[in-house]
Amino acid sequence: EPEVTQTPSHQVTQMGQEVILRCVPISNHLYFYWYRQILGQKVEFLVSFYNNEISEKSEIFDDQFSVERPDGSNFTLKIRSTKLEDSAMYFCASSEEVGLGAFFGQGTRLTVV
Amino acid sequence: KNEVEQSPQNLTAQEGEFITINCSYSVGISALHWLQQHPGGGIVSLFMLSSGKKKHGRLIATINIQEKHSSLHITASHPRDSAVYICAVRFSRGAQKLVFGQGTRLTINP
Numbered sequence: 538e539p540e541v542t543q544t545p546s547h548q549v550t551q552m553g554q555e556v557i558l559r560c561v562p563i564s565n566h567l568y569f570y571w572y573r574q575i576l577g578q579k580v581e582f583l584v585s586f587y588n589n590e591i592s593e594k595s596e597i598f599d600d601q602f603s604v605e606r607p608d609g610s611n612f613t614l615k616i617r618s619t620k621l622e623d624s625a626m627y628f629c630a631s632s633e634e635v636g637l638g639a640f641f642g643q644g645t646r647l648t649v650v
Numbered sequence: 651k652n653e654v655e656q657s658p659q660n661l662t663a664q665e666g667e668f669i670t671i672n673c674s675y676s677v678g679i680s681a682l683h684w685l686q687q688h689p690g691g692g693i694v695s696l697f698m699l700s701s702g703k704k705k706h707g708r709l710i711a712t713i714n715i716q717e718k719h720s721s722l723h724i725t726a727s728h729p730r731d732s733a734v735y736i737c738a739v740r741f742s743r744g745a746q747k748l749v750f751g752q753g754t755r756l757t758i759n760p
Contacts, residue, residue, distance in 0.1 A: 593745070
């Protein structure tokens with residue numbers, strides 16, 4: 538069964554450093570998403586990406602964050618100048634069309650120390 | 651504000667019991683998803699509904715559009731069903747994001 542793959546599964550970084558979280562969406566999917574879940578809280582939408590550009594983003598997704606699809610298979614989330622409060626589980630998801638169900642990756646647990 | 655509320659927050663039951671988890675939302679939606687999150691954190695999509703009822707194995711999901719309410723039922727529950735069950739909605743046809751409920755932590759004891 539096709540799946541969304543995220544790497545790494547766990548990343549520890551020092552405050553102020555930049556991190557790149559990587560995702561390989563399902564190959565025929567056209568819509569890509571990043572969500573995050575701070576420990577004990579709801580899953581929150583960050584950004585959606587379609588046709589090589591951001592199609593929707595939340596208030597959380599400020600200039601500290603950026604997304605890229607560098608090579609047609611990977612979909613990355615870059616977080617610059619990480620803060621303690623960026624510690625969370627980050628989920629990548631993809632869907633074939635916007636109205637269809639999204640497939641989620643296993644998540645990357647980011648810990649900022 | 652577009653909100654999604656689930657109840658109960660925590661549910662403990664004995665193996666074999668019939669389980670119901672509820673989800674209500676504030677305004678009309680284009681689709682509702684039920685998801686399962688295991689202790690390791692990974693999220694698995696169970697159902698996507700826009701009307702009526704869907705069944706997969708021991709899982710049944712229903713939605714009542716007029717009442718803005720959905721339920722997830724598990725028949726003949728088993729300890730391996732223990733997980734967090736999350737309701738998430740897409741609030742309009744053009745919206746791409748899902749808005750999540752806070753989840754229901756289900757524990758099935760043997």
